[in-house]
Amino acid sequence: MYEHDVIVVGAGGAGLRAAVAAHEAGADTALVSKLHPVRSHTGAAEGGINAALQEGDDWELHAYDTMKGSDYLADAPAVETLARDAPDDTITLEHWGMPFSREEDGRVSQRPFGGLSYPRTTYAGAETGHHLLHTMYEQVVKRGIQVYDEWYVMNLVTDDAPDPNDRECHGVVAYDVQSGKVEGFRANRGVILATGGPGQAFDHTTNAVSCTGDGHAMAYRAGAPLEDMEFIQFHPTSLPSTGVLISEGVRGEGGILYNNEGERFMFEYGYANNSGELASRDVVARAELTEVGEGRGVEDEYVHLDMRHLGEDRILDRLENILHLAEDFEGVDGLVEPMPVKPGQHYAMGGIDVDENGQTCIDGLYAAGECACVSVHGGNRLGGNALPELIVFGKRAGRHAAGEDLGEAEIETGYGDDVEDETDTELPVAPGEAGLDTSGGVAADGGVAAEAEGLLERAVERERARVDRLMDKDDGIQHAQIRSKLQNAMTDYVNVFRTEEGIKKALKIIRECREEYQNVYVDDPSRTFNTDLQMTYETRNLIDVAETIALGALVRNEFRGAHWRQENQERDDENWLKHTLISWDDGEPTIFYRPVILEGEEKTYEPKERSY
Amino acid sequence: MSTQQQEPEPQEPESQEAPEDPEMRGAESPQDRRLKEKEQGLAQEETVDESDLEGETVHIKVFRYDPEIEGKQEPRFDDFYVPFEKGMTVLDAVMYARDEFDSSLTFRHSCRQAVCGSDAFFVNGRQRLGCKTQIADLEQPVRVEPLPHQEVVKDLVVDMDHFYDQMHAVEPYFQQADLPEGDLEEQRQSRENREKVKMSTRCIWCAACMSSCNIAAGDNEYLGPAAINKAYRFAMDEREDEEIKEHRLRIVEQEHGVWRCQTQFSCTEVCPKDIPLTEHIQELKREAVKKNLKFW
Ligand SMILES: Cc1cc2nc3c(=O)[nH]c(=O)nc-3n(C[C@H](O)[C@H](O)[C@H](O)COP(=O)(O)OP(=O)(O)OC[C@H]3O[C@@H](n4cnc5c(N)ncnc54)[C@H](O)[C@@H]3O)c2cc1C
Ligand code: SF4
Ligand code: FES
Numbered sequence: 001m002y003e004h005d006v007i008v009v010g011a012g013g014a015g016l017r018a019a020v021a022a023h024e025a026g027a028d029t030a031l032v033s034k035l036h037p038v039r040s041h042t043g044a045a046e047g048g049i050n051a052a053l054q055e056g057d058d059w060e061l062h063a064y065d066t067m068k069g070s071d072y073l074a075d076a077p078a079v080e081t082l083a084r085d086a087p088d089d090t091i092t093l094e095h096w097g098m099p100f101s102r103e104e105d106g107r108v109s110q111r112p113f114g115g116l117s118y119p120r121t122t123y124a125g126a127e128t129g130h131h132l133l134h135t136m137y138e139q140v141v142k143r144g145i146q147v148y149d150e151w152y153v154m155n156l157v158t159d160d161a162p163d164p165n166d167r168e169c170h171g172v173v174a175y176d177v178q179s180g181k182v183e184g185f186r187a188n189r190g191v192i193l194a195t196g197g198p199g200q201a202f203d204h205t206t207n208a209v210s211c212t213g214d215g216h217a218m219a220y221r222a223g224a225p226l227e228d229m230e231f232i233q234f235h236p237t238s239l240p241s242t243g244v245l246i247s248e249g250v251r252g253e254g255g256i257l258y259n260n261e262g263e264r265f266m267f268e269y270g271y272a273n274n275s276g277e278l279a280s281r282d283v284v285a286r287a288e289l290t291e292v293g294e295g296r297g298v299e300d301e302y303v304h305l306d307m308r309h310l311g312e313d314r315i316l317d318r319l320e321n322i323l324h325l326a327e328d329f330e331g332v333d334g335l336v337e338p339m340p341v342k343p344g345q346h347y348a349m350g351g352i353d354v355d356e357n358g359q360t361c362i363d364g365l366y367a368a369g370e371c372a373c374v375s376v377h378g379g380n381r382l383g384g385n386a387l388p389e390l391i392v393f394g395k396r397a398g399r400h401a402a403g404e405d406l407g408e409a410e411i412e413t414g415y416g417d418d419v420e421d422e423t424d425t426e427l428p429v430a431p432g433e434a435g436l437d438t439s440g441g442v443a444a445d446g447g448v449a450a451e452a453e454g455l456l457e458r459a460v461e462r463e464r465a466r467v468d469r470l471m472d473k474d475d476g477i478q479h480a481q482i483r484s485k486l487q488n489a490m491t492d493y494v495n496v497f498r499t500e501e502g503i504k505k506a507l508k509i510i511r512e513c514r515e516e517y518q519n520v521y522v523d524d525p526s527r528t529f530n531t532d533l534q535m536t537y538e539t540r541n542l543i544d545v546a547e548t549i550a551l552g553a554l555v556r557n558e559f560r561g562a563h564w565r566q567e568n569q570e571r572d573d574e575n576w577l578k579h580t581l582i583s584w585d586d587g588e589p590t591i592f593y594r595p596v597i598l599e600g601e602e603k604t605y606e607p608k609e610r611s612y
Numbered sequence: 613m614s615t616q617q618q619e620p621e622p623q624e625p626e627s628q629e630a631p632e633d634p635e636m637r638g639a640e641s642p643q644d645r646r647l648k649e650k651e652q653g654l655a656q657e658e659t660v661d662e663s664d665l666e667g668e669t670v671h672i673k674v675f676r677y678d679p680e681i682e683g684k685q686e687p688r689f690d691d692f693y694v695p696f697e698k699g700m701t702v703l704d705a706v707m708y709a710r711d712e713f714d715s716s717l718t719f720r721h722s723c724r725q726a727v728c729g730s731d732a733f734f735v736n737g738r739q740r741l742g743c744k745t746q747i748a749d750l751e752q753p754v755r756v757e758p759l760p761h762q763e764v765v766k767d768l769v770v771d772m773d774h775f776y777d778q779m780h781a782v783e784p785y786f787q788q789a790d791l792p793e794g795d796l797e798e799q800r801q802s803r804e805n806r807e808k809v810k811m812s813t814r815c816i817w818c819a820a821c822m823s824s825c826n827i828a829a830g831d832n833e834y835l836g837p838a839a840i841n842k843a844y845r846f847a848m849d850e851r852e853d854e855e856i857k858e859h860r861l862r863i864v865e866q867e868h869g870v871w872r873c874q875t876q877f878s879c880t881e882v883c884p885k886d887i888p889l890t891e892h893i894q895e896l897k898r899e900a901v902k903k904n905l906k907f908w
Contacts, residue, residue: 014840036772038817039720039728053796087796094798097786097851099806099813106800137633138785154749208722244725267684328744331699363651477837480711526680529766532715 001456004030004146006401007172007187008194009153009215012040013129013390014397016136018358019591020432023145027189029402030146032153032174034210034534039417041196041208045129046247046321047113048121049093049387051086054110057118059083063600064386069115069280070349071377071561072577072607073228076600077410079376080355081396086388089353089395090122098135100124101318111318112252113383115280121384126247126321131450132387148185150177152534153214154466156191156222157452157459158362159186164223164583165414171367171454173463177484179532180527182464184456190364190401193219193352194394197370200538201546203491204482206238206245214314215371217541219352220548225414225592226348227373229545230552230563234496236284238344240302244329246322246341248383251277253318255307257288258338259296265303274611283381285343292342304338332448347386349377349562353413353581357406358397361414368397375411375579378596379561382411406512411597415583420593422464425555429511434538470536473521479532479539481568482520486539486546488514494550499566503554510547515541548589552580555591563585572606655807668696671753672705674717678766687764689755690714696747703731705743706756706768719768726884729816732823733768734760739882759823775819778836782843783864787856805850812845812892814885821879821889833868837879837889840864844892847899858903865900873897 006022008015011033015145022029031037054064062083067074094100100108101123112119125132140147153174158167171186193556199207220226236257237246253259257277259265266272271287272279288303297303307315307322312335315323320333326334351373357368357373369390375390400406412418489509493502517540523531558572559565578593598605672692678684694707703721710717720730724743731742734757736750747754762770792799821837822828829837835843846852847860864870870893879889 033771035722035728035730036776036817039722039730041728043727043816044725091796093792093799095788097788097846097849099809099849102803104803106802108798125810127727130816134813135786141780142783142785208728209724211724240857242724254763325725328701329701331746349793434897467725478715480715484711488813522715524718526678526684526716526766528678528680529769530716531718 001184001186002030003147003186003188004028005464006030006188006192006398007032007185007190008192008398009172009220010040010194010196010369010371011035011037011137011147011149012194012196012369013042013132013136013387014394015040015192016133016140017394018192018194018368018390018398018401019145020136020139020143022192022402023053023143023580025402025404025473027397027402029398030148030185031140032148032151032172032185034150034152034214036142036149036176037147038134041211042133043130044208044245045132046126046245047249047252048111048123048128049112049179050091050116050120050382050384051090051122051134051388052118052120053087053090053108053122054118054120057120059087061117062120063116064605065115065354066376066382066429067598067605068375068608068610069380069382069385070376071380071571072573072598072605073231073375073378073560073579073596074413075375075597076605077597078356078376080600082376082385082392083390085236085392089391090388093132093135093391096135096139098124098131100131108370111249112278112285114248114251114275114278115382116378116384121252123249126249126319127386127548148174149586151175152177152537153218154182154537156218157456158222159455163415165361165416167223168363169222171456173459175463175467178529180530182460182467184460185366186452186456188538189403190365191364192358192368192373192397194367194369195371195574197348198542198545199348200483201230201487201490201542201549203487204238204243205345206235206243207345212538212542213371214538214541215367216352217337219360219365219367220544220584221580222362222365223583223585224362224365225353225355225581226350226548227353227375227581228378228552229348229548229582230556230580231349231377231379231561232345232494232549233345233347233349233562234285234343236281236288236343237305237341238346239325240340240342241329242329243344244325245344245346246305246339247319248281250305250307250319250322253307253314254310255305257284258304258306258311259291260298261296265291265296266569280380280382280610281346282564286564288341288343289496298340301355302340302342305341306336306338308338314608316345345491348379349373349381351378355411355413356396357400357409357412358393359400359409361416366397366401366598368394368576379563404612412594417590419581420578420595425553425557428507429552460491469532470520470533471525476519476521477516478523479520479536479555482513483535483539483588484515486510486542490546490549494553497564497566498553500554500557503550506550507547507554510543510550513543515545523551548582551582551591555582576605621632646886651779651833669693670696670700670705670747672709673753673755674706674768675757676717676767677764680841691753698748700747701743702735702740702745702750702754702756704746705747705754706742718766727816729818732759732818732820732884734758734823735888739824741818741820741884744884750828751857754839761823762819772819774823774832775836775838778822778839779817779842781835782839782862784846786843786846786849786852788852789856799851801849805848808844809848811887812841812848814887815841816885818884820882820884824878824882826876826878827872827874831868834872835864835869837893840870840873840896841887841889841892844896847896861896861900861903870900
């Protein structure tokens with residue numbers, strides 16, 4: 001058994017920032033991560049980090065752009081916190097030595113990005129995330145914060161009070177990937193989930209193989225709702241063969257999209273007459289697929305992104321990394337030919353329901369970064385807005401978990417007074433009821449009053465038994481089969497374009513996956529570095545996450561942000577200025593809603609048509 | 613794993629040698645039984661003739677070793693034939709082999725885009741990132757082995773602790789005594805200076821350089837190219853002041869530091885991020901001389 005004040009699960013941008021903040025606030029802090037910190041997916045971020053730093057820009061403009069970009073589904077208190085704190089927190093990175101790109105006068109450079117009214121995307125070449133991740137890890141090393149790397153967190157330890165709002169989180173159960181040893185980690189003050197995105201729920205994704213929504217699924221099964229899961233961002237420029245991302249920075253610098261007839265289709269066909277290639281991502285992704293659908297795609301699959309006209313110097317200065325990516329992963333030389341691109345799953349706007357302090361409805365359980373939904377991105381995230389979210393809300397969660405008073409949050413969490421119940425949408429399959437290996441089993445069976453220590457011990461025993469069961473079973477189905485079936489269903493039916501019929505098909509297949517999972521087994525008999533076992537755990541999480549995405553997509557029968565529904569081509573503000581929440585109760589998902597907060601500190605953001 | 617308290621694990625031999633006395637951990641009979649069954653299954657797969665598979669296939673030979681499983685304690689190579697697709701990388705091929713043929717095949721990987729640094733392997737006799745290496749560019753059969761000179765944990769997974777220790781030994785974090793007044797005031801850095809340190813900041817901690825270095829292989833205490841490059845990244849950054857630069861130079865010019873380097877360039881050759889490692893090491897040597905630091 002290990003014991004710390006604050007346990008941060010995940011060591012990407014959000015987790016590292018949370019750990020530094022908690023440590024600075026005086027808490028004995030530890031990071032537990034399935035990957036060594038520098039391997040985290042934040043390292044792949046390319047384009048940059050939004051912060052209103054320059055004269056002429058200000059945080060209110062940033063807030064306004066973000067509300068608009070979100071299609072009015074973000075909560076104003078969260079958005080204002082993001083915009084207000086981002087400049088400070090970005091400069092803190094600079095003070096920690098982050099090698100940002102520089103202007104002639106030595107100040108950090110900023111560039112234009114889609115959906116922004118001011119060029120406020122601060123960047124370090126086309127490898128901003130790499131530098132951010134390493135700079136932050138360096139700070140963790142400097143402070144001597146304990147890191148348990150290559151430890152896979154399997155479950156949270158909470159009591160089982162009937163109402164999740166009364167539950168408390170006491171720690172986590174994890175196993176050391178190198179030795180297979182399953183141990184308890186007790187958190188005296190709080191657990192912060194910073195486990196990143198769930199991109200592996202889809203077949204074609206820009207996300208790393210490790211992005212399996214573990215934090216989402218663990219929080220969900222512990223009783224914290226998942227919010228707005230239907231909003232998945234598909235990035236318009238990923239390489240067709242691998243899903244590797246070509247940064248929006250290319251379009252920010254002036255890159256142009258062409259169809260197979262050499263037409264600059266964003267203008268030619270009126271998809272975005274003002275912003276063209278720099279319209280927000282949902283708009284561009286749909287435009288590309290429409291082009292392909294109407295026979296104007298290249299090889300019926302993709303379109304071209306051209307940056308040749310920017311000139312070799314500028315490309316090498318600002319987008320050098322892109323040249324390498326196109327060359328290594330697609331065999332294309334971006335200096336002499338256009339690059340093939342198509343939309344790929346990229347980002348999850350939704351996530352674990354938290355407030356501005358990173359807190360979930362479960363006491364002592366926090367979430368930050370892509371796995372969380374404090375609701376700054378709403379229906380569509382603007383490029384460059386995820387990295388500031390990591391540092392702003394990672395820091396806040398760390399401080400709050402360590403016991404600092406950040407003031408009362410304005411955003412409610414969990415099933416509270418302000419929720420609206422039930423949906424009249426007919427579900428194609430009865431949700432939930434999943435049996436031993438997929439159901440919760442998070443809440444301990446000892447009742448509310450049970451001691452943390454006892455809860456932890458029992459939770460550890462349960463996970464050990466689960467591992468034994470998975471490894472002792474001699475045959476059945478392997479996770480890889482279930483995983484690819486699930487990924488294909490999501491890509492086929494819950495993609496950029498969505499129909500009711502398709503989503504229902506997806507839900508049926510997800511249910512089949514759930515059932516097949518009852519029969520899953522781990523073939524590798526060794527306890528040493530058993531990735532088979534780890535991926536089997538991850539696959540179970542992907543099933544939970546995929547189901548919430550599809551359920552959310554089914555019930556939201558309107559068109560908002562990244563969520564496009566064939567049958568409903570209008571944004572329906574009258575009925576849908578509300579968040580979808582899905583919580584796991586008694587072994588099945590329950591859907592409820594909470595109104596969006598459009599009132600900011602001083603002004604109210606009036607929903608307007610989102611045109612670019 | 614270096615910052616973590618861990619019970620000492622038995623050290624395993626290097627990839628090229630047979631393990632002498634590997635400790636058995638939990639190799640219980642049901643596992644052994646399954647392993648035998650599996651081996652039979654695998655044997656069948658191995659004998660699959662190329663012609664049985666439709667279309668073009670790639671023949672990969674993958675290093676296997678597991679200290680815990682009787683049948684795998686003796687290092688060996690397994691053969692896999694995977695269907696070839698245009699653009700296929702070495703990582704794609706081993707993933708295919710794992711997902712379709714043998715789920716116990718073990719390796720690190722994550723980003724698939726050359727930024728996480730976790731899939732450095734020894735491919736056809738050279739350190740390379742699996743995800744960045746096109747299969748089509750290689751001679752077949754493609755031999756995939758763990759990084760040489762590192763202890764093998766299992767299959768292609770090597771123990772990275774020593775590498776991390778060396779990285780940490782150079783105080784790999786920015787140190788600046790005086791920050792500008794005001795929270796929103798950044799430190800100025802000239803474009804030229806950023807350009808100077810730019811390449812050094814690209815390191816992804818893959819350990820390919822360390823694994824390729826003869827000196828590091830012979831001298832376990834040698835800081836190695838990656839750690840020295842990390843020191844360079846800070847020592848050359850004009851935002852740190854002279855005093856701390858001197859401190860940094862003292863770290864790298866100690867007995868097992870820069871002077872060990874014999875400019876063989878092997879690190880520079882294999883670095884997937886094209887960092888001019890040897891040059892950086894040379895430059896630090898010159899700086900140390902300029903500062904009149906003690907020679908070893
Ligand atoms: C290719 C790409 C480019 C992007 N570019 C930009 C950009 O330019 N600007 C921008 O603002 N945003 C960008 N984004 C989005 C942004 O990078 C991500 O949203 C963000 O980095 C996520 O950070 P995180 O800290 O939440 O998670 P991650 O960095 O993914 O870290 C997750 C951590 O959790 C750990 N973990 C997960 N599960 C477990 C478990 N079960 N047990 C233990 N540990 C676990 C992992 O080991 C890892 O350390 C980009 C995203 C992608 C994919
Ligand atoms: S210097 Fe290059 S080869 Fe060495 S660890 Fe860094 S990226 Fe890898
Ligand atoms: S998988 Fe990340 S570097 Fe190859």
